[in-house]
Every structure is written in C-alpha cells, then in structure tokens.
Amino acid sequence: MGVVSTQSLRKEFSSLVAVNDVNLDIERGQVVGLIGPNGAGKTTLLRMLSTVLPPTDGTAIISNCDLRKDILEVRREIGYLPDFFNLYNDLTLTECLDFIAHAYCVPKESISEKIRESLVYVDLYSKKDSLIRHLSRGMIQRLGLATLLVRDPDILFLDEPASGLDPMARIQLRDILKRLSDEGKTILISSHILTELSGFCSHIAIMNQGKLVMQGDVKQIEREITGVGKFTIKVLRDSEKAENLIREFPTATLEKNHDSTFEVSFADDPMAIAELNAHLVKNNICVIHLSEQKTNLEDLFMEISREKNLQIS
Amino acid sequence: MTANPLIRRYRFSQFRPQQLVIFGVLYGCVLSLLLFINISIYRFGDAFNSSNTLYDSLFIQFTIMQILMMWLLMPMNCSSAIQKEISEKSFDFFRMLPIPAYHKATGILVGRNLFNLIIAGINFIFCVVFGILAELPPALLIQLLLLLICFSLALNFASLLSSILSFKKARSNVLALVLLAIFGFGPVMGGLFEAVDNGDIQAFKVHFITIEVPILYLISAYVLVAAVWFFVGVLRRFSFEYQSLCSRKGAIFLMITYLFLLYGIFHHFLFDASELARYHQPEPFYIFYILGLFPLALIPLFSMRTFDQYVEITRTSKCQNGLLLRQFLHSNLFLGIILFALWALVMNVLCVLTKNPVFEYATFSLLLLTCYLVVVCLVELYTLYVSESGKIGYLLGFIAGLYFILPLIFSAIFENDYVALFSPFGLIAQFGDRMSPIEWFPVVVWNMVILLPLGLLVGRKYLQIDRVRSEIETSNG
Numbered sequence: 001m002g003v004v005s006t007q008s009l010r011k012e013f014s015s016l017v018a019v020n021d022v023n024l025d026i027e028r029g030q031v032v033g034l035i036g037p038n039g040a041g042k043t044t045l046l047r048m049l050s051t052v053l054p055p056t057d058g059t060a061i062i063s064n065c066d067l068r069k070d071i072l073e074v075r076r077e078i079g080y081l082p083d084f085f086n087l088y089n090d091l092t093l094t095e096c097l098d099f100i101a102h103a104y105c106v107p108k109e110s111i112s113e114k115i116r117e118s119l120v121y122v123d124l125y126s127k128k129d130s131l132i133r134h135l136s137r138g139m140i141q142r143l144g145l146a147t148l149l150v151r152d153p154d155i156l157f158l159d160e161p162a163s164g165l166d167p168m169a170r171i172q173l174r175d176i177l178k179r180l181s182d183e184g185k186t187i188l189i190s191s192h193i194l195t196e197l198s199g200f201c202s203h204i205a206i207m208n209q210g211k212l213v214m215q216g217d218v219k220q221i222e223r224e225i226t227g228v229g230k231f232t233i234k235v236l237r238d239s240e241k242a243e244n245l246i247r248e249f250p251t252a253t254l255e256k257n258h259d260s261t262f263e264v265s266f267a268d269d270p271m272a273i274a275e276l277n278a279h280l281v282k283n284n285i286c287v288i289h290l291s292e293q294k295t296n297l298e299d300l301f302m303e304i305s306r307e308k309n310l311q312i313s
Numbered sequence: 314m315t316a317n318p319l320i321r322r323y324r325f326s327q328f329r330p331q332q333l334v335i336f337g338v339l340y341g342c343v344l345s346l347l348l349f350i351n352i353s354i355y356r357f358g359d360a361f362n363s364s365n366t367l368y369d370s371l372f373i374q375f376t377i378m379q380i381l382m383m384w385l386l387m388p389m390n391c392s393s394a395i396q397k398e399i400s401e402k403s404f405d406f407f408r409m410l411p412i413p414a415y416h417k418a419t420g421i422l423v424g425r426n427l428f429n430l431i432i433a434g435i436n437f438i439f440c441v442v443f444g445i446l447a448e449l450p451p452a453l454l455i456q457l458l459l460l461l462i463c464f465s466l467a468l469n470f471a472s473l474l475s476s477i478l479s480f481k482k483a484r485s486n487v488l489a490l491v492l493l494a495i496f497g498f499g500p501v502m503g504g505l506f507e508a509v510d511n512g513d514i515q516a517f518k519v520h521f522i523t524i525e526v527p528i529l530y531l532i533s534a535y536v537l538v539a540a541v542w543f544f545v546g547v548l549r550r551f552s553f554e555y556q557s558l559c560s561r562k563g564a565i566f567l568m569i570t571y572l573f574l575l576y577g578i579f580h581h582f583l584f585d586a587s588e589l590a591r592y593h594q595p596e597p598f599y600i601f602y603i604l605g606l607f608p609l610a611l612i613p614l615f616s617m618r619t620f621d622q623y624v625e626i627t628r629t630s631k632c633q634n635g636l637l638l639r640q641f642l643h644s645n646l647f648l649g650i651i652l653f654a655l656w657a658l659v660m661n662v663l664c665v666l667t668k669n670p671v672f673e674y675a676t677f678s679l680l681l682l683t684c685y686l687v688v689v690c691l692v693e694l695y696t697l698y699v700s701e702s703g704k705i706g707y708l709l710g711f712i713a714g715l716y717f718i719l720p721l722i723f724s725a726i727f728e729n730d731y732v733a734l735f736s737p738f739g740l741i742a743q744f745g746d747r748m749s750p751i752e753w754f755p756v757v758v759w760n761m762v763i764l765l766p767l768g769l770l771v772g773r774k775y776l777q778i779d780r781v782r783s784e785i786e787t788s789n790g
Contacts, residue, residue: 012628014621014700015781052408054555056625075411086402090326099325103318103410147406 001061003028003186004049004155008058011044018044020210021058026188026203028154031181032215033201034190035301040207042190043083046159049188050080062155076104079148083159083190087143089133093124096132096143097150104151111150118149122176138169145176156180158189174200206301230255231273233262234289235280242285249276263293318412319420320427327427340432344439347374368447375440376457382433383465388472390425395476414551418544422469453515456529463536470543477550478558520581535574542567546615559616561648567615568652571608572659575601583667598669602660603741606681609656613649613689620700620778627782640775645696649689653682676750683760684737687716690767697774716763735759 004026011019019041026032034042047053049060051071060067063077087096097115106114119125122142127135135143141161148156161177162170178200181187188205191197197204205215214221235242239260246254246262251272256263266272273290280287351371354360361367398404410417423430437458444454518525526534546558559567582597626643641647657678664674691709698705717736724733733739734756 012621012625012785014624015785017785050409052405054553057628072411072413075409080405080409082405084402085405087406088322088326088403089401091322092325095322095325099318099322100406102321103412105411 002026002030004060004062004188006045006049006058006060009045009048009055009060010057011041011048011053012056017210019048019055022207022210022212024205024212024215026186028186029184030203031185031187031189031201032203032205033197034188034205034207035197036207036213039209041210042207043159045207046080046157046188046190047082050078050157051075052080052082077153078155078157079151079153080157081144081148081159081161083163085144086140087132087147089131092129092131093119093135093143093146094128097146100147101150106151114150114152118146121149121179122146123172138165138172141165141169141173142176145173154186156185156187156189158187160191161189162191229273230263230265230293232289232291232293233264233276233280233287235260235262236286236288238285241283242280245280245283245285246276249279252276261289317416317420317423318410319417320424323420323424323427333428336428336432340435343378347371347378365447368443369449372440372443372447372449375436375443376461379433379436379440379461382429382436383461384468387426387429387433387465388468390429391422391469392472392476394421394425394473408554414548417551418470418473418547421473426469450515452527456515456527456533459533460529460536463533463540467536467540467543470540470547474543474546474550474558477547519578521577522580538570538574542570556622557616557618559612561616564612564616564648564652565655567612568608568655572605572656575604576659576663583663596669598664598667599744601663602674605656605660609649609652609685610688612652613645613692616648617645617692617696618643620697623697623778624781624785627779636779637772637775640778644693644775646689646693646771649685649692653685657682673750676753677744680740680753680757680760681737683757683764684740687760687763687767688713688737690764690771693771694767697771 002025006022006024008021010021036042048055051074062074065073067074094115101111119128122145162173203217206213243257246252251266253265255265355367398407515527517528519528519531521531579601661675664671691713695706695709720735721733721739
C-alpha cells in the first residue's frame with residue numbers, strides 16, 4: 001500500500017457526486033499530477049485528503065493514519081496549499097512562520113533556522129519583517145510554500161499552486177516545486193494547466209466527472225493510450241533502402257517519412273528499437289539520430305478525453 | 314499559556330509597541346479621569362458624605378468598567394474571530410491546524426483578548442482594593458467576582474459559537490447581540506447598585522431542590538452550566554464542522570439537563586405546601602410546565618439535519634425498515650417528537666407527584682403536541698425544500714407567523730377570547746381558565762387540518778429521497 005491510498009473515497013453534495021469512489025494509490029517519492037477539466041473533482045479530492053472536507057463514504061490511509069479516525073495525525077503528516085488562500089495579514093512573514101512552526105510542533109531550537117531556510121528557499125528572506133498584507137499575490141503563494149517548508153512534511157497536496165500568478169512567478173514556483181520533487185517529497189499537485197506539470201510529474205492521475213479515469217506512470221499511460229512507443233530515426237543516405245528495411249522489420253510500423261527522417265512505432269517490446277538500429281547499421285545505413293518521441297501531458301490528456309468520450313458515446 | 318500556538322499568534326499582533334502604547338495610554342486616561350472626578354467630588358462637593366461612600370462609588374464604577382470589558386469587549390472580539398479568518402481567506406490554515414478543538418477555542422478566547430485580560434486584571438485589583446476600603450462584606454465580593462467570571466465565560470463562548478455557526482459566509486452576530494440584550498446592562502447595573510447599597514444580597518438564599526444556597530452562587534452555577542454547554546457547542550463545531558450543533562444524544566441530554574435545572578429551582582415551590590399557599594395564580598406547577606417548553610423550540614433547531622444528510626443516510630444507513638419509516642426515524646421530526654415525549658413524561662409524572670389535576674394536564678399535553686407538530690413540520694419542510702428554493706423560509710416563516718398571531722388578532726377584533734385558543738400563545742395564556750377538553754377539541758381539529766397538507770408534503774419528499782439515491786447510483790455507475 002502506498003503512502004497515500006484512498007479506498008472508495010466519495011463526496012456527495014446533494015444529488016451531485018463530486019468524487020465518485022476514487023481509489024488512488026501514491027508511493028513514497030512520487031510526484032503525481034492530478035489533471036482533469038474544471039469540475040472534475042480535483043479540488044474536492046484534495047480537500048478531503050487534507051481533512052478540510054469530510055468524505056461522504058470511503059476513507060484514505062495517509063502515512064498509516066486513517067483519514068477519518070486520525071485527523072490530527074494526518075494534519076501533522078501532510079502539507080496542504082489550497083487553490084486560493086491568504087495568510088494572516090496582521091503578522092510579519094517571520095511571525096507567521098513562527099506560528100506555523102509552533103502549531104506543528106517543530107523542535108523549538110530549530111525553529112529560527114527553519115524559518116530562515118524556508119524564506120531563503122522561496123526567495124523572500126529580504127521581506128522577513130514585512131507585514132503579509134504588503135506582499136503581492138505571487139509572494140503570498142511562495143510564502144504559502146514556505147509555511148509547508150518550515151515544518152517539512154513528506155507529503156504535499158498542492159491545489160492549482162500557480163493559479164493567478166504572472167509568468168515570472170510561475171517559473172519561480174515551478175523551480176521550487178522541482179527542487180522539492182528532487183528532494184524526494186511525495187507530491188500530489190492538481191492543475192488544469194498541463195504545461196505547468198510537464199517535465200516535473202513522474203505520475204499522473206486523471207479525473208473526469210468525479211471519477212479517477214486513469215492513474216500511473218506518465219510513460220506507462222502514454223503506452224496504454226497509444227499502445228506503442230514512437231521513435232524518430234534519421235539516416236544520412238540511402239533513405240529508400242532504409243525505408244524498405246524498416247517496412248520489412250516485423251515489430252515496426254512506419255508512420256511517416258520525410259527528408260530521410262522516419263517516424264516509427266513499435267509494439268510494446270523495448271528491445272525492438274535496439275534490434276532495428278542494429279539491423280539498419282548492419283545493412284550499412286548511417287543512423288545519425290534516434291530518439292523516443294515525448295508526448296506532453298496536454299496531448300495525453302486530450303487523447304484520454306477523446307477515448308473516454310468515445311467510450312461513453 | 315504560551316504552549317497554545319494561537320495565543321502566540323495573537324500575541325504577535327496585539328503586543329506591537331505602537332498598539333500597546335495607544336491602548337495603555339487610553340486606559341490610563343480613563344483611570345486618572347475616574348479617580349480625579351471622584352476625589353474632586355469628595356473634596357469639594359457634598360455627594361459623598363464619608364470616605365466609605367467614595368470607595369463604594371469607586372468600587373461600582375470600576376466594576377462597571379470590568380463588566381464592559383468582560384461582557385462586551387471580549388465577547389465582541391470572540392464573535393468576529395472566525396469571520397475574520399473567513400473574510401481574510403486564512404480559514405483553511407486555521408482548520409488545518411493539528412491542535413485539539415479545545416486548544417482552538419481557548420486559543421481564540423484568550424488570544425484575541427490578551428490585552429483586554431491584562432487591563433481587566435489591573436482593573437480587578439482596583440475593584441478589590443476599593444471594595445475592601447468600602448468595607449463591603451468579603452462574601453459579597455467573592456460572589457460578585459464569581460458572577461462576573463461565569464457570565465463572562467458564558468458570553469464569550471456564546472459569541473464564539475455565534476461566530477462559527479455559519480462557516481460559509483461572514484455575517485453579523487445576531488446571536489451575540491441577542492445574548493447581550495438578554496444579559497443587558499440595565500438589570501445588571503440596577504442589581505449591582507442595589508447589592509452594594511443594601512449590602513445583604515450575599516445572604517439572600519434560595520432553594521436548589523432541598524439545598525439552600527446564596528442566590529448569587531446559584532445564578533453563577535446556572536450561568537456556568539450554560540457556559541459549559543456553549544463550550545461543548547464550540548468544540549463540536551470545531552470537530553464536526555459540517556454537522557449540526559447538537560447530536561441526537563446531545564439534544565436529549567441537553568433537554569434532560571434543562572429540565573433538571575428547572576426542577577432544581579421549582580422543587581421547593583412544587584412540594585412545599587406552605588410555599589404553595591403563597592402562589593395562587595398562576596400556580597407554580599403551571600409556570601414550571603410552560604418554562605419546560607422553551608428548549609423544545611430551540612434544541613431541534615440546534616440538531617437539525619439537512620436534506621443532503623438525509624440523502625447521505627440512505628447510502629450509509631443499515632436500517633432495513635420500510636422506506637418511509639426509516640426516513641422518519643432519521644428525521645428532525647422524529648427528534649422533535651422524542652424531545653416532546655421526554656418533556657410530557659417529566660411533566661405528567663410530576664403532575665401526579667404534586668397532586669395537580671392529571672387529566673387536564675395530560676390532555677393539555679396532547680393538545681400542545683398537535684401545536685408542536687405543526688411547528689416542527691414547518692421546520693422540516695424548510696429542511697426538505699430549501700435546496701429547491703432558497704426563499705422557502707420566507708413563505709414558511711409567514712405561515713408560522715399567521716399560525717401564531719392571526720387568531721390573536723381575530724380574537725381582539727371580534728372581542729372573543731375563545732378564538733385566541735387557536736394560537737399556541739393564546740392556548741398557553743388561557744390554560745388556567747379553560748380546562749375543559751370539550752373547549753379544546755375544535756383546536757385539535759384545527760391543528761389536524763393544518764397538519765394534513767404539511768404532513769403530506771413532508772411524506773412526499775421523504776419518499777423522493779430514495780429516488781434521489783437511485784438516480785445518483787444509476788447516473789454514476
């Protein structure tokens with residue numbers, strides 16, 4: 001069982017089922033992008049996991065604590081950043097972090113060092129004695145992250161952390177999140193801006209109409225959707241001969257060919273591309289480029305939505 | 314105290330030097346002004362004929378200041394605590410704090426009033442000093458102090474509770490204002506002057522069941538019980554944010570507590586024949602009987618389940634009874650009936666024990682039950698239909714208004730007292746004069762006529778709840 005594991009987690013609002021018996025499993029150290037259109041139930045799921053909203057049915061185990069029974073323990077284990085929030089306007093940054101650190105029982109002797117580190121981490125150290133009411137939206141968002149860093153939870157739930165930020169602030173926020181994922185934190189991050197998550201999530205979970213449509217490794221899902229791995233092969237000369245060799249190769253399918261560049265898809269055998277490469281080289285074809293085509297999250301999401309819509313219709 | 318992180322959080326914002334200086338100077342000025350005026354009057358005027366009267370006056374003035382701080386300023390601070398969190402959008406952080414509910418409650422109570430508490434502490438010393446100098450009896454000082462603290466606790470927890478009754482939007486603290494009006498300053502001030510002037514209120518004793526206790530102790534104890542209930546309400550609201558203020562068991566326990574406390578005061582009058590002779594009209598039992606009805610109007614509102622919760626119950630309930638019965642058992646209507654039954658049981662048993670006319674009181678209980686069902690059905694209709702129309706409350710409130718007031722208006726227009734019986738108010742007012750069940754029968758029929766359409770509408774919606782569940786399950790696979 002993962003570090004976060006939901007068991008038929010469900011939330012109803014009257015006749016609307018916002019989260020419909022979701023079974024989500026997240027292993028330690030995974031960075032999971034929770035994606036889906038508006039109204040898919042992402043925020044409701046995160047709010048339930050963060051103990052802010054009680055589930056109608058089902059439960060979740062977070063770091064071996066039951067979401068329903070051990071609410072205070074769950075709160076200590078996780079860090080949650082809501083989609084739209086503010087912090088205490090009448091406090092300075094240092095005071096706010098000091099309050100959070102005490103509330104979450106950070107050892108007293110390390111609090112001032114933790115506060116300094118967190119503020120440096122989010123690049124707000126120069127503002128440490130300013131009142132929060134004087135901060136910009138982007139700064140408050142970064143301070144929100146600092147409130148998590150100061151107590152250093154291993155599990156982070158982030159709900160649309162970049163919403164309302166300008167491009168510069170988004171890049172800064174993304175850098176911080178990348179650093180956190182490199183440090184081995186378990187992160188569940190929701191967004192409907194998929195470029196925000198590309199290149200930083202190891203896994204994705206896709207929600208639609210309250211249901212968890214798909215969950216897994218980004219590459220694995222890509223394979224599940226496309227069914228194959230896609231590669232680009234560029235040769236220096238003899239493009240006709242190369243084309244014939246590729247067509248004759250049993251597990252390869254030639255998708256496109258232009259200017260001595262071939263787009264080839266393979267059935268799920270990872271050895272096949274190596275064998276094709278060897279086959280081309282053995283037949284005196286100069287392969288000068290061979291790479292796997294990366295599908296971005298946006299393409300993937302569109303592909304999944306298309307598939308699911310087809311299934312529904 | 315500093316172990317509570319919320320107190321620490323408020324200490325940061327309240328103890329900024331510039332703020333401390335302003336409020337400190339303000340208090341200092343008020344203090345100096347009071348002393349200056351009083352001493353001037355003592356030295357140059359003729360209002361105070363001895364130093365004792367000067368100290369008496371100072372004691373009262375400082376006590377009034379204490380009351381203003383502890384009963385007005387502090388509850389006002391508490392009443393805006395949660396709304397401030399909501400309006401500043403920091404409420405999710407507050408909710409997420411991994412501290413127990415009682416830490417949150419005490420954190421707000423103490424934290425938001427840190428400065429007030431310090432000033433109140435200083436002020437309290439002045440009160441005691443002037444009380445001793447005025448040679449007030451120590452028992453009076455102790456009793457007043459206890460009263461001050463108990464009322465302060467009750468008002469502060471009530472204000473905090475009013476602040477968290479609606480998490481969804483910031484709104485004015487109607488409950489806090491109502492409570493302040495109830496515990497208004499007029500009676501308090503009057504009582505205070507009276508107590509200090511006469512100097513013997515501390516010796517005035519009343520009965521609690523068979524025990525004789527000084528009246529100020531008894532009042533303090535009753536207010537303290539109210540404070541404990543408010544505190545429990547705050548804890549429940551912090552722990553189970555989306556549920557009603559009272560659980561079902563809690564509602565029954567609250568009802569029993571209320572009836573016990575009421576009985577505690579009335580026992581002496583109900584059973585002591587010599588005391589009874591002093592009260593001809595209305596009889597003590599009748600007053601006890603009617604006062605016992607108060608929680609029936611309030612507790613069902615505190616423990617009201619919503620339509621969403623009814624729909625949820627259809628998923629989680631293990632009850633295998635018939636559809637309508639199962640829904641009825643989980644309904645607000647059922648809880649109302651249970652509470653009424655509890656009240657009727659206690660009242661009718663005591664009616665037998667105190668040798669009051671059992672038949673009349675028992676039939677009157679049944680008559681009141683029909684009235685009560687009309688009211689509870691209106692409340693239940695609100696619960697069931699508010700999700701369809703947010704304004705249904707206005708219509709149902711209007712119907713309730715007509716039900717209570719219209720017979721009284723007709724009674725006045727036609728100068729016919731009997732018509733007033735069709736209003737629950739008129740019924741209660743005329744019970745002593747009209748004991749005959751024959752006179753009550755038309756009222757029962759009238760209530761049944763009103764109940765019929767209300768009951769049908771409630772039953773219809775109960776039956777729809779299972780259909781809503783089936784639709785949810787079908788549409789969501």
